[in-house]
Amino acid sequence: MTFPDRNNPYNFDNFLEWRMHYDYYRDDEFLQKVVRHFTGDLWETVDQAARTMSAKVSFHWRDMTDAIAVPEKRPYLMHYDGHRHRIDRIVRPAETERMEKEVFSEGLFSSKTHPWVRLTKMFLIYQNGEACIACPVTCTEGLVAVVEQFADTDALKQVVAHCKDGIDGEFAIGAQYLSEIQGGSDVPANLLEAVQDKDGTWRLYGSKFFCSATHADYAIVTAKPKGSETVALFVVPSWLSDKKKEIRNGTTIDRIKWKMGTSELTTAELTFDGAVAYPVGPLDRGLANVVGIVLTFSRLTVGLSSAASMTRAVREAKAYSRFRKAFGVPVHQFPLLANQIDDIEICARRSTAGAFKLYSQVLALPGGLMGGSPKEEAVDIRKRRFAVRELIMLQKIAATWDATDVLRTAMSVFGGHGVMEDFSSLPRLFRDAAINELWEGPRNVLLTQIHRDMQKAADWYPPDTVVIDLLAGADTAAVSELSLEINELVRHPDLLTMDERTRDICRRWDSFCHRLFHAYQDMALAEVMTA
Numbered sequence: 001m002t003f004p005d006r007n008n009p010y011n012f013d014n015f016l017e018w019r020m021h022y023d024y025y026r027d028d029e030f031l032q033k034v035v036r037h038f039t040g041d042l043w044e045t046v047d048q049a050a051r052t053m054s055a056k057v058s059f060h061w062r063d064m065t066d067a068i069a070v071p072e073k074r075p076y077l078m079h080y081d082g083h084r085h086r087i088d089r090i091v092r093p094a095e096t097e098r099m100e101k102e103v104f105s106e107g108l109f110s111s112k113t114h115p116w117v118r119l120t121k122m123f124l125i126y127q128n129g130e131a132c133i134a135c136p137v138t139c140t141e142g143l144v145a146v147v148e149q150f151a152d153t154d155a156l157k158q159v160v161a162h163c164k165d166g167i168d169g170e171f172a173i174g175a176q177y178l179s180e181i182q183g184g185s186d187v188p189a190n191l192l193e194a195v196q197d198k199d200g201t202w203r204l205y206g207s208k209f210f211c212s213a214t215h216a217d218y219a220i221v222t223a224k225p226k227g228s229e230t231v232a233l234f235v236v237p238s239w240l241s242d243k244k245k246e247i248r249n250g251t252t253i254d255r256i257k258w259k260m261g262t263s264e265l266t267t268a269e270l271t272f273d274g275a276v277a278y279p280v281g282p283l284d285r286g287l288a289n290v291v292g293i294v295l296t297f298s299r300l301t302v303g304l305s306s307a308a309s310m311t312r313a314v315r316e317a318k319a320y321s322r323f324r325k326a327f328g329v330p331v332h333q334f335p336l337l338a339n340q341i342d343d344i345e346i347c348a349r350r351s352t353a354g355a356f357k358l359y360s361q362v363l364a365l366p367g368g369l370m371g372g373s374p375k376e377e378a379v380d381i382r383k384r385r386f387a388v389r390e391l392i393m394l395q396k397i398a399a400t401w402d403a404t405d406v407l408r409t410a411m412s413v414f415g416g417h418g419v420m421e422d423f424s425s426l427p428r429l430f431r432d433a434a435i436n437e438l439w440e441g442p443r444n445v446l447l448t449q450i451h452r453d454m455q456k457a458a459d460w461y462p463p464d465t466v467v468i469d470l471l472a473g474a475d476t477a478a479v480s481e482l483s484l485e486i487n488e489l490v491r492h493p494d495l496l497t498m499d500e501r502t503r504d505i506c507r508r509w510d511s512f513c514h515r516l517f518h519a520y521q522d523m524a525l526a527e528v529m530t531a
Ligand SMILES: Cc1cc2nc3c(=O)[nH]c(=O)nc-3n(C[C@H](O)[C@H](O)[C@H](O)COP(=O)(O)OP(=O)(O)OC[C@H]3O[C@@H](n4cnc5c(N)ncnc54)[C@H](O)[C@@H]3O)c2cc1C
Pocket: 176, 177, 178, 179, 182, 183, 184, 185, 186, 210, 211, 212, 213, 259, 261, 262, 267, 435, 438, 439, 440, 441, 442, 443, 444, 445, 448
């Protein structure tokens, strides 16, 4: 029972104090365990790098991220300067520019940075949500990976050097523009035209409808060479001359979209009118290279960032549930709420362990991610490459879906405060999570692709064997159940025919893929916990 008190002394200070001083790596024993387990011999180096990075991410960058996440700090587009020069400047808050410089100066993509150091740092960065950092980091990684594989000209070598090691201390930022107004999933239906001048220069004409990280220095762009039905891949510098002059390379930014999540980052509509473009790889391999390298990297990191945002949300919800009382008891002592916390904690942990395990499989691939499998490759490696490709899509599907559920549940632990944008970062992370589900291949598109891949590979890699290999070391009952189920599902001719049987198979395939990846994540988590 309580008596009235007109000077109600209630405050949240104890919770805020804890949150203020929490270091994302130093104070997270589980994450340390994951890093230790998967990074092997490199553990000490990664651990040290993570500690140094975490001291910035958990405090200084966290505060900057919160500072820019208010409507009045949204980036905007300035078409002209005061002297009537068309500049199409993306105007961003000073905090964003400073944080971006600091993050990119880490040299994440430098050859001196081991991939495990990069991945662990990215996991920490992603705990702060998009913040106009996550997408540019992801896109730069994909751009570097594909351009580096085909850097046979000085122009391409310069792009790679600029992104990896910086020029005069300035590290370049990458973007990727594939989606057009008529469709983002169907990249082969692109209409953007690439024309080769008499002097050999390629130029782009047409429009792209979803262009995130619009402030980037370079973009990977898909386009069809004039008269061809095949998508080719190009890298387009945003400025050809001195960037400070703000003369864009044959491109106008027509409009910035008003979107629900990732709001600190612009997503724009662009028109190319003669933009100089450098081909990346053979013109007829554009689709294979953009999907096999650029999108595959992005999907991998979208999975990682989903795990990162779940980790932060669960941590804060858990701490709040110990702080907050209702009916005289801390709310974590209500069995209903305790179950929810346990469930989301397991989900965050298995997503994290799964993302690190999958990355270890990517690193073990000879030659890394590629646009297809080289013909001369041994069957064993071909199988591993295939498994990694499918796992990356499965992770994108499962982790992004789980992230919105986990974020929503974590927000509910805060009661009404859960939806207050100035109480915690969770509403922002939730809005970002909804975007993660859509970009880099929405769920249905990936489900269709995995089904098609499994059918195509069935002759040399039967679906049940794929499942057995993916889950080597997992609980045997789960493996046999899933490996039995997959054959029937993959035998169904396609997921595109509109009849009752196909619709039933689609429902089961959707659920199957989710369960398959959860089984993989559970196996990764068990590995970590028993190590
Ligand atoms: C905030 C934001 C930023 C973005 N930034 C970029 C960017 O920087 N660069 C870029 O290139 N793109 C970007 N995108 C675009 C994004 O990649 C596309 O939205 C996405 O690929 C889907 O394309 P679409 O929107 O045209 O949907 P559609 O292709 O029209 O799909 C509509 C629906 O149909 C389903 N569908 C489509 N094909 C199939 C199929 N074969 N089988 C079953 N279902 C199917 C889809 O799953 C979806 O549910 C961004 C999107 C968002 C939301």
